[in-house]
Amino acid sequence: MIDAPNVQAPDPVAPDPIAVTPGRSRVSPPWWFALPAMVLFAFVVLVPSARGVHYAFTDWDGLDPNYAFIGLRNFTDMTSDPDAMQAIWHTLLIAVAITIIQNGFGLLLALGVNTIIKSRNVLRVFLFAPAVVTPIVTAYLWRNLLGPEGAVNSLLGAVGLDSWRQNWLGDPELALWSIVAVIVWQFGGYSMVIFLAGLQSVPKEIYEAAAIDGGGRVRRFWSVTRPLLAPAFTINLMLSIIGGIKLFDQVYALTGGGPGHATDTISTLIYKDAFTLGEFGYSIALAVVLTIIVAVASTGQYFFLARNERAAS
Amino acid sequence: MNIRIPSAVLAALTAATVLTGCSGGPDAESGDSKVLTLASVDQGSIEDVVKAFEAANPGVKVNFTTGGADQYQQQIRTQLASGTAPDVMSVWPGNGNPGATYVLAKPGYLLDLSSQPWASKLPAGVKGVTQYDGKTYNAVFGLNGIGAIYNQEALSKAGLTAPTTWTELLAFCKAAAAKGTPAFALGNQDNWVTQIALYALVATTVYSADKDFDTKMQAGQATFANSEWRTAMAKYIEMEKTGCFQANGLGTSYEASQDLAATGKTLGIIQGNWVVALLKGKNPAGTFVLKALPATDDPAKFFIPGAAGAGYGVNAKAKNKELALKFISYIMSPEGMSVFNKKQGSLPALPNTGYTIDPSLAEVAKFINDGRTVPFMDQLWPNAKVQQTMLSGLQEIFSGQSTPDKVLAAMDTNYKAGA
Numbered sequence: 001m002i003d004a005p006n007v008q009a010p011d012p013v014a015p016d017p018i019a020v021t022p023g024r025s026r027v028s029p030p031w032w033f034a035l036p037a038m039v040l041f042a043f044v045v046l047v048p049s050a051r052g053v054h055y056a057f058t059d060w061d062g063l064d065p066n067y068a069f070i071g072l073r074n075f076t077d078m079t080s081d082p083d084a085m086q087a088i089w090h091t092l093l094i095a096v097a098i099t100i101i102q103n104g105f106g107l108l109l110a111l112g113v114n115t116i117i118k119s120r121n122v123l124r125v126f127l128f129a130p131a132v133v134t135p136i137v138t139a140y141l142w143r144n145l146l147g148p149e150g151a152v153n154s155l156l157g158a159v160g161l162d163s164w165r166q167n168w169l170g171d172p173e174l175a176l177w178s179i180v181a182v183i184v185w186q187f188g189g190y191s192m193v194i195f196l197a198g199l200q201s202v203p204k205e206i207y208e209a210a211a212i213d214g215g216g217r218v219r220r221f222w223s224v225t226r227p228l229l230a231p232a233f234t235i236n237l238m239l240s241i242i243g244g245i246k247l248f249d250q251v252y253a254l255t256g257g258g259p260g261h262a263t264d265t266i267s268t269l270i271y272k273d274a275f276t277l278g279e280f281g282y283s284i285a286l287a288v289v290l291t292i293i294v295a296v297a298s299t300g301q302y303f304f305l306a307r308n309e310r311a312a313s
Numbered sequence: 314m315n316i317r318i319p320s321a322v323l324a325a326l327t328a329a330t331v332l333t334g335c336s337g338g339p340d341a342e343s344g345d346s347k348v349l350t351l352a353s354v355d356q357g358s359i360e361d362v363v364k365a366f367e368a369a370n371p372g373v374k375v376n377f378t379t380g381g382a383d384q385y386q387q388q389i390r391t392q393l394a395s396g397t398a399p400d401v402m403s404v405w406p407g408n409g410n411p412g413a414t415y416v417l418a419k420p421g422y423l424l425d426l427s428s429q430p431w432a433s434k435l436p437a438g439v440k441g442v443t444q445y446d447g448k449t450y451n452a453v454f455g456l457n458g459i460g461a462i463y464n465q466e467a468l469s470k471a472g473l474t475a476p477t478t479w480t481e482l483l484a485f486c487k488a489a490a491a492k493g494t495p496a497f498a499l500g501n502q503d504n505w506v507t508q509i510a511l512y513a514l515v516a517t518t519v520y521s522a523d524k525d526f527d528t529k530m531q532a533g534q535a536t537f538a539n540s541e542w543r544t545a546m547a548k549y550i551e552m553e554k555t556g557c558f559q560a561n562g563l564g565t566s567y568e569a570s571q572d573l574a575a576t577g578k579t580l581g582i583i584q585g586n587w588v589v590a591l592l593k594g595k596n597p598a599g600t601f602v603l604k605a606l607p608a609t610d611d612p613a614k615f616f617i618p619g620a621a622g623a624g625y626g627v628n629a630k631a632k633n634k635e636l637a638l639k640f641i642s643y644i645m646s647p648e649g650m651s652v653f654n655k656k657q658g659s660l661p662a663l664p665n666t667g668y669t670i671d672p673s674l675a676e677v678a679k680f681i682n683d684g685r686t687v688p689f690m691d692q693l694w695p696n697a698k699v700q701q702t703m704l705s706g707l708q709e710i711f712s713g714q715s716t717p718d719k720v721l722a723a724m725d726t727n728y729k730a731g732a
Contacts, residue, residue: 062390062394063394063411144566148565149569170563172709257705259708262709276410277697278411278416
C-alpha cells in the first residue's frame with residue numbers, strides 16, 4: 001500500500017506539502033503549542049486505553065478482583081471461535097460494502113444536485129436530513145418498517161410486487177444487506193455533502209476549457225471532476241471505512257446480531273461477550289483486534305489515497 | 314488541511330472508545346442516616362414503591378436510578394468492583410446471568426439476609442434460587458409464570474376454544490391458521506423471546522417425569538442432548554411446521570408480536586404473565602387469560618415454568634445498612650409486595666399477603682399452589698453462556714442455519730465448562 005518514492009519523508013515540523021493551499025504562508029507553529037491538548041489526550045484517552053489493554057491478557061470477568069494472567073490465550077481462543085471469525089468477516093464485508101455503495105450513491109447524488117435543476121436546494125436538505133438523526137433512532141424506525149408486516153412489505157404488496165416481499169431482517173442471507181441499506185440511506189447524504197463541497201470548488205473555467213477542447217460529459221467527469229475531487233474521496237472513504245468497521249448501534253438495534261450470529265460484527269460481539277457473558281478479558285482482546293484492524297485500514301487507506309491525490313493534482 | 318494527524322487521532326479515539334467502556338457515576342452519599350441509595354431494574358414500579366416507602370418513613374430520602382437489564386448489569390458490576398455500588402440493588406435469582414445471586418454473592422458483594430423473618434417463609438421452589446451456599450441473599454417479591462395467553466375475543470370470534478392436550482393443540486393450530494388468524498404470535502427477532510415457548514414445553518416434557526433433572530445435570534449424569542430436551546425442541550419445531558405461529562417469526566420483534574396478539578391478528582401469544590399488562594395497554598378492552606401450554610396428552614402432569622423475578626440484595630459494604638434492611642423489610646411486607654406485584658402484573662412471592670390475584674393469572678396461581686412449577690431453566694445453569702448459546706441456536710434452527718442436535722450439543726459443552 002505504501003509506495004515509498006511517492007511519500008514525503010516524514011518531517012514532524014514541516015506541514016505536509018500537499019495539504020498546503022498555494023499562497024498560504026508556510027510558517028509552522030512550535031510543537032509545544034500542542035502540549036496541553038496532548039497531555040489531556042494522554043490522561044483521558046491513552047492511559048486508560050493502555051490500562052484496559054492489559055486485561056486482554058487476563059481471564060477477568062469484570063467483577064471478581066481475583067483474576068489470572070493467561071498470556072495470549074484469549075487471542076488463540078479467538079482463532080478457534082467460529083463466532084469471532086464470523087464477526088470479523090461480517091465487519092470487513094459491511095465496511096467494504098458501505099464504503100463502496102455509500103460513496104457511489106453519495107457521488108451520484110452530489111452530481112445530481114450540483115446541476116442547475118430548480119429544486120436542488122430543497123433536495124440537498126432532504127437528502128442530508130437523515131444524517132442528522134441519531135443512528136439508533138433511524139435503526140428502530142427501520143426495524144419497524146422492515147418487519148414482516150412493516151411498511152416496506154405493505155408497499156410492495158400494494159403495488160403488486162408480492163413476490164418481492166421479504167423477511168428483511170429475519171432471513172440470515174438478507175439481514176446483513178438490509179443493515180447496509182439502512183446505513184447507506186442514512187449516510188448517503190453525508191457523503192453527498194462532502195462531494196458537493198468538492199464539486200463546487202472546481203472552477204467553471206476548467207469545464208469550459210474542457211468543453212471547448214471537445215470533451216463530452218463522461219470525459220469531463222473523468223478528466224476534470226474526478227481528479228479534482230480526490231481530497232473529497234479521501235475524506236469520504238476514510239470516514240466510511242472507519243464507521244463501517246466500528247459499526248454497532250445500527251446492527252444492535254436492527255437485528256441484535258441475529259438471526260443467530262448472522263449479522264454479528266466485532267463490536268456487537270465485544271458487547272455481548274463482556275456484558276452478557278461476563279468474559280471481559282476475551283472481549284477486550286477482541287477490542288484490541290478491532291483497534292488494530294481500524295488502525296491498519298485507516299493508515300493504509302490514507303497513504304494510498306494521499307498518493308492518488310498527488311498523482312491526480 | 315492536514316489529514317495525517319487526524320487519522321492517527323481517529324484511530325486512537327476509536328480504540329479508546331471501544332476499550333475504555335463506561336464507568337457509571339455512583340451516587341453514593343455517605344454519612345447521612347436518612348439517605349438510602351438504590352439501583353433498580355424495575356422501571357415503572359419501583360417509583361411507586363419508593364414513594365410509599367418514603368411516606369411510611371418520614372424524613373427518609375431514597376436516591377435511586379433505574380435502567381434496562383443490560384445496562385443495569387454493566388453498571389452494577391462496575392460499581393461493585395470499584396466499591397461505589399448503592400446500598401440496595403436489583404439482583405436476579407439463581408445463576409446464569411451477570412447480575413444473578415450466585416454471581417454477586419460468590420465474591421462476597423452481598424449481605425447475608427438469612428436472619429430476616431421472610432427468608433424462611435419463601436416457598437420451596439423459590440428459596441433455592443435466592444440462596445448461595447445455603448444462605449439467603451435475595452429478597453424476591455414476585456413470581457412469574459409462562460404459558461399460552463389467549464385473546465378471549467379473538468378466540469370466540471374464531472369459534473375455537475383453548476386446547477388442553479398436545480393433540481388438541483396441533484388441531485387448534487391448523488384450525489386457527491385456516492381461518493387466517495394463526496394461533497400464537499412469535500417475536501423471535503428479539504433473541505430472548507425464542508426460549509419462552511421452549512421453556513413452556515420443557516417444563517412438562519423434562520421436569521414432569523424427572524424433577525431431579527438439574528441435580529443430575531450438575532452431577533454430570535444427564536445431558537441436554539440425551540434428554541427430553543430433544544423432545545421439547547422437536548415439539549417446538551413441529552408447532553412451527555404445523556402453523557402455530559404467524560409467518561416470519563424471526564423478523565417479528567417482541568413489540569410487534571404483542572400487537573398481533575393484542576389486536577386479534579393471532580389468537581394469543583406464548584409468553585410470561587408480564588405481557589398481560591402490555592397487551593392490555595395496546596387493547597384496553599381485551600380479555601387475556603393465561604393457560605398452561607399443552608406439551609403432552611396428559612393434562613394432570615402438566616408443569617409450567619414459574620419462577621422468581623428479579624429481587625433485591627443489600628450491598629455487603631452498604632453505607633446505610635440499617636435503612637437498607639428497612640427497605641428490604643418493606644418490599645417483603647404485604648403492602649410493599651402488593652404495590653410491586655400490582656404494577657408488574659406478577660404474583661406475590663410470599664403466601665397470605667392478602668393480595669387479590671388478577672383473574673387472568675388464576676391458572677398460574679393454581680400451578681404455584683399445587684407445586685407444579687419449575688424455575689426458569691437458566692436460573693440453575695452454571696454460566697450465562699449456556700443460555701446465550703440456546704438463544705442464538707434457536708434463531709439459527711428457525712432460519713435453517715443449525716439443527717436441534719447441534720444446538721443441544723453446544724449447550725452441553727458450555728454447561729460442562731462450568732462457572
